[in-house]
Amino acid sequence: MKAPTIGGVRIPAGNGQTVKLRQGATLSDLAEKINVNPAALVTVLFHLGEMATATQSLDEATFEILGQEIGWNIKIVSAEEEDRELLQQFDIDLDSEQEDQDDKDLKPRPPVVTVMGHVDHGKTRLLDTIRKTNTSAHEAGGITQRIGAYQVTVNLEGEPRKITFLDTPGHEAFTAMRARGAELTDVAILVVAADDGVMPQTVEAINHAKAADVPIVVAVNKIDVEGANPEKVRGQLTEFGLVSEEYGGDTMFVDISAKLGTNVDKLLEAVLLTADADLDLRANPNMDARGATVEARLDKGRGAVATVLVQQGTLHVGDAIVAGSAYGRVRAMLDENGKQMKEAGPSTPVQVLGLTSVPTAGDVFIVAPEDRTARQIAEKREATARAAQQAKRRKVVSLETLNEQFAKSEVDMLNIVIKGDSSGSVEALEDSLMKIEVSDEVGIQVIHRGVGAITQSDVDLATVDKAVIIGFNVRPNRQVQELADQEGVEIKYYSVIYQATEDIEAALKGMLKPEYEEVTTSHSEIREIFRSSKFGNIAGVMVQDGTVKRGTKARISRDGVVTINDLEISTLRRFKDDVNEVSEGYEAGINLGDFNDIQLGDIIETYEMQEVERK
Known part of the structure; x- marks a missing residue:
């Protein structure tokens, strides 16, 4: 097959050969494998109507289109296969360990x-x-x-x-x-x-x-x-x-x-x-331990604390372990009764102290030969996960799909930040939320999730992206709560998953325009009128019922007939002090802004618009 020329750039033909790439790979990764200049691949993609840089993570569909054009069969390997190849680089072969088990070494x-x-x-x-x-x-x-x-x-x-x-x-x-x-x-x-x-x-x-x-x-x-x-x-x-x-x-x-x-x-x-x-x-209890993370959280006094379940081998205090992108040396192990343990055999759950970060529930852990190896595996996994995430987030902009992109922008998305007490809770809650389907007009997007208390950075992110924060068995400190109140960020607290899903589903259904009804909040009788060159007429009133609040809407009733609507309580005073509200049975001074046509005996009625539940 002759090398294709696209936009004046010659690309070596692959003749249908297969090249493997990891999830979240870039054009530079592909260029290195097939020995071409990354800029040439950028040009090819541009002529296909796709715009991407050489170092930008791409998704599988984009690589498939590119591969068909240049004659290469580009295969994206699964996360499991990729991780297996990564471990083999460090002489850790989980598959051969499993197969080489001698029957006499296996214990119940x-x-x-x-x-x-x-x-x-x-x-x-x-x-x-x-x-x-x-x-x-x-x-x-x-x-x-x-x-x-x-x-x-x-x-x-x-x-x-x-x-x-x-x-x-x-x-x-x-x-x-x-x-x-x-x-x-x-x-x-x-x-x-x-x-x-x-x-x-x-x-x-x-x-x-x-x-x-x-x-x-x-x-x-x-x-x-x-x-x-x-x-x-x-x-x-x-x-x-x-x-x-x-x-x-x-x-x-x-x-x-x-x-x-x-x-x-x-x-x-x-x-x-x-x-x-x-x-x-x-x-086999007589081998390096291997198992999975059941739960993990950040403890104020002890750092990252992970509960792991040993499936093969025996885990010892002092072992260098790696779980997902978290690594460290086992500093201490505790059972469910807080009792110190020196080793844990197959099917034994233990709390492990000593990890540098919080792993995710379900992350498989292995014992590495040394600390340096554990760190290198964790760092490579983290880089790979970040690249894969970027590939998922990448919005492909092509000449053919511009209209589709514009249409998608009309969809209302409910942005959510999830923080929980453990990685298992966060994972399960996110899975439940993503299964909610209300209509094609609204959707859910989890823009961040994490383990631990709600922090200032969570509030900042929610402010920028207009997101709701869900705290699952966690709370913010007072300063963070005050910041959220100032920025108008809503924080919802839950301890049961299905209550959160019910509330979010209700919120999605309510992303249609809300309905409002008028609710009367107070009646006040004008008993005296004060003239002021600066403020105009000030009504001296007795609050008959409810509570008068500064800034609320008001209307005047004279002899039972409403004379004017759409007024506002611009100033509210008790004697010489400005106040925010005055309750039933107290006297107050009310100024209605530019409106001065008030008489003794008039009733000032305040009201506000309250949202009503859609039927």
Whole structure:
């Protein structure tokens, strides 16, 4: 194939050869791989109607168009494949480590369990009951820390067995972690209320668990509530392929009361029996640790604190680890009871101190040979993620799509800044918000997300981009709150994901022009009139009801007839002092600006326009 000439620039023909590029690659990256001048590729793109610089991150579609033009098959590798190649540069091959496991090196490990189900069916109550029962039995005082995961011990046929629970109830968090490559869960507990039955989120939870190929144990909760009907739940779930053992199926159902603790021990036994029957849960404890981040947050006194779940190998204090773009040396490890640990084996959740930054929930962590290697891997990952993000944000402006771009600018976007107490919460909340669909006229855009308290930079960003800040279990300090008030930035606080999604959905529906109605706020009778050369006539009034506020709209009523509308309370005084408002039963001096046609006995009525809810 002859080298194409485009706009006077000759490009070496690729003859259909494949060239691999990472996500967020630039024209300079491609030029280096196919040995051409980056400026030539810029020119080619320009003649194709696309404008980009040599160092600008491009998306896959743009590279595909460019590749077809110059005869190269440009393939964008997935984030997983790219990360695998990055680790291989540092002689870390995760795939070969997995394949080279000798059967005799593998030891049994505890199952990892996630609790899922519909809102208000008792997921969190069940997790709390399991934790408290286990804690009070083994720890003096029963003090338990919320670290995002914990282990309980169950006696099965006289043998003590451990189960690891991920303390992130709900399929949103479960799927957010899976999306980041963290296949943590071995068994899912599906909580269904006996008095409520199968609900929409119950079905979603089943689908998410099946997509992950995770066996399900059904906990029929609230059997102590009036109207409970466990048999109805069993019948409903058969429609979704969950047939109980009593009906000849292979799914274990346990009737429980999370509130009273009834049959919770039987539920834990059912989890172990299901894991033994369906899964081969073994791992090699004698290798470098590998696992995933369950939760992470910024602690005022201890810096970045991450809860990690070890999946292979054993993690030791002093190990150099890298999780996503965060790295560091393990300074200390704590279990859910705050007890110091020196090492953590497979399926053990621990809080890790010593990371330089906060990783994201679901980030896979590995032990690196040394600190320098961990830092280099983290820095390369961060640069790659930044380039990929820029490629996504890049708005392709071409001669053919100008009209489309103008049309898109007419769409109202609700800009949102999300700050949360942990990366898992932020991730799950963002996923839930992005699923909201109201109409083609309005949409949501998350312009920033992060872990920790709401800061001045968050308010500054929200001010510039006219965004709403959502604080999930976090608050700003007083100065930041005052700045937000000054700038008119709205900060909404939540501790439950579905409440946030409901509010945002309502806000999107309300991005249509609001409706207003007039609300009367006060009536004041003029009892005296003062003449002033500077201000004109000042009405000495007695406030009969409500509250008169300076700056509000007003009208004059004389003998029950409105004489004039559209006035304004320009000055409001109590004796010699200017005031903002005067309440019922007090005297005041009111000036109505340029309007002076007032008489004794006139009624000054104030009113304001208040927004009403759309039907």
